[in-house]
Amino acid sequence: MTDYLLFGLNNVEEDSKAMLVDQFTLAQMEGKSAKAASRNYAGHTFLESYRRDVASFAVQEYRFTAGRARIMQPDWEPEVVSALKAELYAPPTMRKARGVLLETGRAPSRQHLARRTSAVRKARIEALVTQVPADHPARDLLLFLNAQPTAALRRMVHRNLDAAHSLAATLPDRSWQTRLYNLKLLHSIEQDEVPLYQPSREGRTARIFGIGPTYLMLSRPVRQQLLTGCTEFDLRAAQLALVAHQWNAVLLQEKLVRGGIDIWYVLAAAAGINPEVHRDLLKRAVYSLIYGKNEQALKQDLSAGIGLHAGIKRHQAQALMKSPLIRELVQCRAVRLRAINTAGHLTTIFGKTVRLSPQRMAPSLLAEELQALELAVLLPAFSYIQAQQQRRGELHVAAWQHDGFTLHCTDRTKLETHTRQLQRLVRRQLKHLGLPRLTMLVSKTLE
Structure with a gap:
């Protein structure tokens, strides 16, 4: 809990000690994730014990029945706050100490840290072997990623860590939230450098995800700096290509087939915005639209910003939503959603039949259909990487990211x-x- 409150990623305000703590995170800290998954977990006893024995805190805006997570405001001493800031902003190799184990108050040896990290990693991998369903389409990929040798990846991360830290602390055109988020992530990565992967908790997608804080979550420039020397492989405009095919979006197909055109530059030009500055915002917005986001809500998101990505002006958001490509996406999406609602189900490329229910509406089914196709496109690449690693041991997957991977x-x-x-x-x-x-x-080779 103390580690999360100090180094967690969900700060509420700049320079604020307030942290968002959801029910699943709290249950994981207490070792009761299974109870949280069955909606049979209550965290108040654990929190009261922490308040009594460790540190005082206030709780704001908590209401479980309304889906509102706790906002916890620890009452840290000023010395703790100053030490935390110094810890986060100092380059890793410039720190004078390795810190202390919060449970003992003593500085651990490097060997101790390595043994503890290895033990935790091994336990997680063993648990995942039994937890991943046998018919999950990404099961073999997930187990391979978690079992691959990590020594070469760890050396690479350590070699690039200072440069990534310097970039994270001074990210241009980014908010304080983005800089602090990246610095905290990098601090976590120092303890366990190589990601582990898991399927989604709800089982509604073929995609796999990193467990806990990993470099997969870093902003793209920082992640690329950390993985300098690797090669990124990316399916160009993958989601748009999939819907252009699945939904027969003719105008989108024409743009994608025409060589030399970056579809994100086309959309940025329609909105009158800088594609380099707002590329990630555009991607998040278009993907939200594909997966069923309401148009009016999306306009508001574009203006306010999405996640850590700064927003654009209202008239720019309106211009984007009126552009021919976006209008075609909206119309084709409506046709596909009507077809799903009429049929009452769909079958993914892996043969899984997914049915409509009060818990799963048509946009959820549509997302699972597209994400399964996305995985199917890349599975031959995985088979090749797996064979090469078994034969020669020279290829390592540094990152698997849905529509691409880094080697x-x-x-x-x-x-x-x-x-x-x-x-x-x-x-x-x-x-x-x-x-x-x-x-x-x-x-693209990262240099």
Whole structure:
């Protein structure tokens, strides 16, 4: 709990000690995640024990029945607040101490930290082997990612950590929330550098996700700095390519097929905004629209900002929503949602039948359909990486990110050959799925 309150990612305000603490996070701290999953968990006893034995705090705006998480305001001493700021903003190699174990108050040895991290990681991996359903389409991928050797990835992260920290502390065109968020993430990563993956808790998507704080969650510039030396592989405009095919969006297909056009620049031009500054905001907005976001609500989000991404002016948001590509997406989405509502179900590319219910409306089914197709496109690439690692051990997946992945190749002389093979396999899979020319696997070496 103390570690979360000091280094957690959900700060409410700048320089504020207030932290958002949801029910699942609290249950995980107490070792009662299963009870939270069955909606049979209450955290007040644990919190009162913490308030009595460790540190005083105030709780604001908590109301479980309304879905409102606790906002906890710890009553830290000024010395603690100053020490926390110094800890976060000092480059990792400049820190004078390794800190202390909160449960003992003593500085741990590096060997102790390594053993503890290894033990926790091993326990999580063993638990996941039994928790991932046998019919989950990404089961083999997930188990491979969690079991792959980590020594080379750890060395790379340590080598790049100071540069990533410096960038995070001075991110241009980013808010204080973004800088603080990235600094806290980097601090967490120092304890356990390599991500572990898990399926979604609800089982409503073929996607897999990092467990806890990982570098997968860093802002793109910081993550790329941390993974310098790796090669990113990305399905170009993947979600748009999938819906262009699935929904027969003719105008979108024309834009995607035409070579040399970056679809995000087209959308940015329609809104009159800088594509480099607002690219992530655009992506979040368009993906929200694809998966069922109400148009009026999306306009408000674009103006206010989405997540850590700063918003745009109201007239720019309106111009974007009126652009031909967005209008086509809205119309095609409506047609697909009507078809799902009429049928009452759909079947994903992996043969899973998903039915409408009071808990699952048509947009939820639509999202699962598209995300399954996204995984299917990349599975041949995974099979190749798995075979190469077993044969030569030179390829490591530094990150798996739904519509792409990042590879660390310990033999740089083989990288070009691996890149060509991966692109060939994905190109063939796209053709097999009826998606040729709408997207492609592009690569970029991070330097």
